[in-house]
Amino acid sequence: MKSPLRFFPSTALALLVGLSATGALAGDPIHQVPSEVCQNCHQEIYKQWSGSMHAHASAMKDPIHAAFYQSEVGSPTEEGQVAKANKQYPVCLACHAPNAARDKTTKLDAKPAYAEGVNCVACHTLAKYKGIDAGGGKLRLGINAYELADKIQAPTGLNLGLQKLTAGDDPFGGAGASGQQKPNPHLGEPVEFEGKKIPGLPMEGNPSLMRSNDACMGCHDKRNNPHGVALCGTGDEYAQSRTQVTCIACHMPLSGGLTDHTLGGGHDQGMLERSVLFDLKAQPKGDKLAVDVSMTNQQPHILPTGAPFRNMYLKVMAYNGKGEVVWQSTKGHPSEDDPQAYMFLTLVDDEGKPVPPPQAKKAGADTRLKPHETRVLSYEIPAKDVVLVRGELYYNLLWPSLAKKFTQLPDELKQPVLMAEAEKEIAKP
Numbered sequence: 001m002k003s004p005l006r007f008f009p010s011t012a013l014a015l016l017v018g019l020s021a022t023g024a025l026a027g028d029p030i031h032q033v034p035s036e037v038c039q040n041c042h043q044e045i046y047k048q049w050s051g052s053m054h055a056h057a058s059a060m061k062d063p064i065h066a067a068f069y070q071s072e073v074g075s076p077t078e079e080g081q082v083a084k085a086n087k088q089y090p091v092c093l094a095c096h097a098p099n100a101a102r103d104k105t106t107k108l109d110a111k112p113a114y115a116e117g118v119n120c121v122a123c124h125t126l127a128k129y130k131g132i133d134a135g136g137g138k139l140r141l142g143i144n145a146y147e148l149a150d151k152i153q154a155p156t157g158l159n160l161g162l163q164k165l166t167a168g169d170d171p172f173g174g175a176g177a178s179g180q181q182k183p184n185p186h187l188g189e190p191v192e193f194e195g196k197k198i199p200g201l202p203m204e205g206n207p208s209l210m211r212s213n214d215a216c217m218g219c220h221d222k223r224n225n226p227h228g229v230a231l232c233g234t235g236d237e238y239a240q241s242r243t244q245v246t247c248i249a250c251h252m253p254l255s256g257g258l259t260d261h262t263l264g265g266g267h268d269q270g271m272l273e274r275s276v277l278f279d280l281k282a283q284p285k286g287d288k289l290a291v292d293v294s295m296t297n298q299q300p301h302i303l304p305t306g307a308p309f310r311n312m313y314l315k316v317m318a319y320n321g322k323g324e325v326v327w328q329s330t331k332g333h334p335s336e337d338d339p340q341a342y343m344f345l346t347l348v349d350d351e352g353k354p355v356p357p358p359q360a361k362k363a364g365a366d367t368r369l370k371p372h373e374t375r376v377l378s379y380e381i382p383a384k385d386v387v388l389v390r391g392e393l394y395y396n397l398l399w400p401s402l403a404k405k406f407t408q409l410p411d412e413l414k415q416p417v418l419m420a421e422a423e424k425e426i427a428k429p
């Protein structure tokens with residue numbers, strides 16, 4: 001669609017319009033268009049996105065990522081930063097600040113579209129997935145795994161072919177969910193909306209990418225540290241589960257007729273609550289209670305998936321009639337006194353000692369729940385006085401060692417999150 005006839009008028013107009021009221025230069029390349037521009041019309045989607053980790057993916061916005069970025073790279077507001085491990089342009093940005101990576105800059109405060117991380121145009125300009133395997137054991141990660149477009153990529157797109165055949169009215173002026181008439185910048189020409197000048201945002205339909213896992217895998221398939229150790233592998237886990245259910249089906253459900261852009265994961269209490277089928281059974285066994293706690297991972301990926309330091313642990317408590325705890329499976333963290341109840345991945349050095357992700361030489365034990373795995377943990381509890389047994393499953397974004405190390409992080413990111421609970425009342429004999 002690069003015919004001069006289609007392009008000339010919009011470029012010329014863009015020059016006349018100049019800086020729009022939203023701060024986006026009308027002549028800016030599409031990957032520099034901030035999400036604020038899209039917000040004018042796609043208000044609901046903008047709201048969902050702005051609370052998501054995608055909107056907080058850059059080192060300007062995510063304190064956990066920023067802590068690692070600063071130690072592995074350097075300042076997110078200075079030009080010319082390189083990764084300490086290989087002295088090259090930091091690969092982090094190809095996933096965490098893709099629009100900056102497209103411009104090969106490390107000064108993330110130079111444009112809102114850089115600091116915004118995975119913003120609207122970061123996903124909506126991915127055109128074709130080449131795969132992350134570059135051959136010879138090398139990975140091309142994030143946007144390097146894609147052919148990139150200078151037009152908005154859309155799940156259906158506008159039927160511009162048909163539009164050329166129909167004369168007159170803008171056939172796509174419908175405003176979608178809100179019902180309010182909106183001008184359509186996706187025909188490629190700048191438009192005016194509520195007194196604001198909006199640059200032309202040409203669009204094309206690309207269902208093969210936008211409706212499939214290809215829209216996610218460049219950034220979510222897997223990633224290695226400089227020693228070749230896999231740090232995360234949601235894509236590999238998913239492939240092993242052999243499911244046909246797409247990432248989008250769970251992570252971008254329809255809500256009010258629109259694709260939900262909240263994209264929750266480990267930072268989202270609701271997603272965590274529905275990720276596991278959690279149940280507890282208690283049977284008398286002599287003067288004991290035999291308690292079985294079962295956990296079923298409902299996902300076609302590991303629970304918890306993603307960053308290697310995500311982890312879960314289980315606590316079981318028995319109460320007497322006064323509501324006092326008379327027995328518990330662990331006094332503090334179960335890694336000390338009930339190791340089966342701690343579900344995590346360890347990364348280790350050559351001596352097998354646990355180390356943070358950048359230093360790992362190999363993966364150690366992995367006790368997280370495999371895709372669709374059901375795991376039952378059993379306890380024998382002295383039955384005397386017990387009227388209620390309760391199980392609690394907790395999720396943590398960070399290993400305890402990292403939570404301790406990063407003193408600068410806000411407490412809420414270090415607190416365990418209660419993701420599931422189950423109780424059983426014990427009948428009096």
Ligand code: HEC
Pocket residue numbers: 035038039042045046047049050054118119120121122123124155210211215248252257258259261263
């Ligand atoms: C993580 C990648 C990603 C980000 C970030 C993202 N989108 Fe999307 N968007 C998608 C995908 C994938 C679909 C298509 C889902 C489908 O149709 O199954 C989509 C669909 C849409 C649709 C069509 C909705 C519908 O229900 O028909 C609109 C409009 C849209 N996005 C706008 C935006 C805006 C505006 C932003 C920023 C505020 C944004 N998107 C950010 C991936 C993304």
Ligand code: HEC
Pocket residue numbers: 033035037038039040041042120121124152153154155156157158172173174175176182183184185186191193198201205
């Ligand atoms: C001035 C209003 C306006 C702005 C600003 C705007 N859009 Fe749209 N967009 C529309 C309209 C109108 C439609 C058609 C909706 C309909 O008829 O359902 C649309 C549809 C879409 C679709 C869905 C097409 C499909 O396949 O169903 C996507 C994706 C999209 N816009 C992305 C964006 C992104 C990304 C931005 C910011 C870079 C943006 N839009 C900015 C008005 C706007």
Ligand code: HEC
Pocket residue numbers: 053054056057058062065094095096098118122123142143215216217218219220247248251252263264265266267268306
């Ligand atoms: C351009 C790279 C990129 C693309 C494409 C992308 N993501 Fe992400 N995604 C990220 C990054 C980076 C984060 C982590 C942000 C952080 O925590 O700093 C993230 C976070 C997430 C999270 C939340 C994790 C948490 O900690 O809560 C989910 C869920 C997710 N993405 C799903 C998807 C799905 C589904 C798709 C495809 C529709 C997708 N992503 C496409 C880069 C991407």
Ligand code: HEC
Pocket residue numbers: 213216217220234235238245246247248249250251264265266267271272274275298299300301302303304305306307310
């Ligand atoms: C059956 C629904 C389902 C499907 C299919 C699914 N997920 Fe998830 N995903 C979840 C739930 C629930 C969670 C929260 C529990 C967890 O963190 O593992 C989650 C968590 C995540 C996270 C958060 C990791 C973190 O660090 O916080 C990412 C990233 C993610 N999924 C990506 C994907 C990708 C990519 C696909 C497709 C290859 C996919 N998911 C398929 C339901 C699903």
Ligand code: HEC
Pocket residue numbers: 062064065066068069072090091092093094095096141142218219220222223232234305306307308397
């Ligand atoms: C291939 C894409 C990709 C690359 C390259 C990448 N990351 Fe990530 N990173 C992700 C995704 C996706 C997530 C969130 C979902 C998950 O946990 O899988 C994430 C999550 C994180 C988290 C956890 C953030 C949180 O809020 O808990 C940290 C820390 C992190 N990355 C640091 C880095 C650093 C530092 C680099 C560069 C040395 C880097 N990442 C390179 C994709 C990437």
